[in-house]
Amino acid sequence: MKSQKVLAVILALQVLLILQFWLGSPISHAGAQIPDAGAQQLEIINELKTNNDLLKGIDDKLDKMGTFFQSGKVQVEVSKPDESAEK
Numbered sequence: 001m002k003s004q005k006v007l008a009v010i011l012a013l014q015v016l017l018i019l020q021f022w023l024g025s026p027i028s029h030a031g032a033q034i035p036d037a038g039a040q041q042l043e044i045i046n047e048l049k050t051n052n053d054l055l056k057g058i059d060d061k062l063d064k065m066g067t068f069f070q071s072g073k074v075q076v077e078v079s080k081p082d083e084s085a086e087k
Contacts, residue, residue: 068074
């Protein structure tokens with residue numbers, strides 16, 4: 001008796017699925033695109049080249065700062081703290 005109710009429910013669900021396929025809207029296709037691995041790799045390479053150029057510029061600036069500090073032309077003066085700023 002119990003198994004007949006379960007089978008009836010399964011049959012009803014299958015009938016509903018069949019009616020949905022026949023009467024319902026057509027199944028929409030997925031809108032996914034095939035990834036273009038070559039274009040992705042070129043984009044990564046271009047980003048790496050840009051980052052490399054930026055790093056070369058930073059490296060050049062650090063080299064200039066290093067030679068400036070090693071030249072001995074830097075003079076540091078210590079001044080007394082401003083007493084009005086502490087209040």
